[in-house]
Amino acid sequence: MLTIKRIIAVFSILFFTVLVANGQSTAGWYTEGKDYAPTRRIMITVTNPLNVPVKGSSVVVSRKSLPFQNIPERWIGIVDPALPSDPEPSLEQLKTNSGYVRRKETNGHYVELQVDDKDKDGIWDEIFFMTDLKAKESRNFYIYIDHYERGMYEHQVHAAIANYGRHTVPLWESKNMGWKLWYPHEVDLHGKRSPMLTAYYEYSTNKSGYYMPWEMGTDIMTVASTFGAGGMCLFENPTDMENPARAYHSPFKNKGPFDDTRYTYDVVYNGPLRSMIKVNTTNWNSGKGFYELEQYYTAIAGKSWSTVETKFNKFIPPNADVKFGAGIRRIMSEYTSVNKKGIAISMGKNIEARIPDEDIGDDVLTVPWQGIGMIIRDQYMPEYQAIKNYGGNHLFKMPVTSDLSYEYMILGAWSFGDINKNEKEFIKYVDDEALIYNNPPLITVHKLESKLK
16 A cells, blocks of 8 residues: 555656656756846757767757747856856955856856857857766756846957958967968968967057067968968869869959959957857859858867858859868978878978068077867868978868858967977877867757746
């Protein structure tokens, strides 16, 4: 005969089973301070598909994947119920950091996030945050929905469009590495000696990247006619990889903006966890085909890489055999390279990263070791080939996709940095990031939950 306690216990188990089956959990509702007790939430499950742990995994939640979407940007909060809650801050902390400091929490801990409107239509598109995941771990988070004021985050990344060196230049950076487009399709690289953001100082003072204050690092890339730290192209004749079509090297280069390829730039979003700039390329006449495209360059907090998304909106090739392309230069003073499935790494020793300035009698800056890399996702079926033209480069060609888009990752390191300071460390870093890049976390979105006040 069942006792009352036994009946209650059985009912509780059945109720919990129903909640889990319906994408709900029994985790307590998050509160913060005396006035934040949200009444709506959506649970999401983030799963690491890999057999290795991932530190600082990027989590992107599309608005269109949510069961409820008409949410004001500042009403969105992310909570990890497995993390310990913060206590009430001290009076000293409040005085130092203002009233925007978060107050005492219950049932979990807030996660730093940003909400981004990628297409700039006034409606946010994505929620972005980062988390550590154990091997094969599935971790639950809550998107809480309610009016909220507190919480200020230090920016870990930066992006800007600036008049730099007498022309318009996009710059984007993490605290580990900086990138800019001195040339509009080929990436330049800035090495950091310690974690910090340096681009604002560089463009606001118009200080040469080679002559930054020592602690702010220095430009460590000669681009010239090469693909630099990363660039795109098209192979209008796929059997001739030595002569790719390049927007900045068209037959109309320097013929004036009416005839030459044209570029416009925009900052899509600027931190605190990821920053993105957009490049619009129009009027690209290769002499054989005609093309226009958009590119998105993204820096992520704590990473020594940037992703590059490419999307054609005009694609008139001379034949059906054209291939997408991307590559990096053969690094200055290259002594070895690594070329395998979807990965190219070029490494140099005793590199003259800054040539002597004869006007001021300055000495050369010699970098003992430097590495650059590129990763193409497996899904794009990349084929590798080194070429001698344009100063020597490591290139990939890929089949044209049905939506006329593709993406890749560019990576950089040098011996004066805090991490990846030598060949062994950098190769491992590139291998590890390639595995993660090809196997991003899986996101499962559950039902909207509500509670009565």
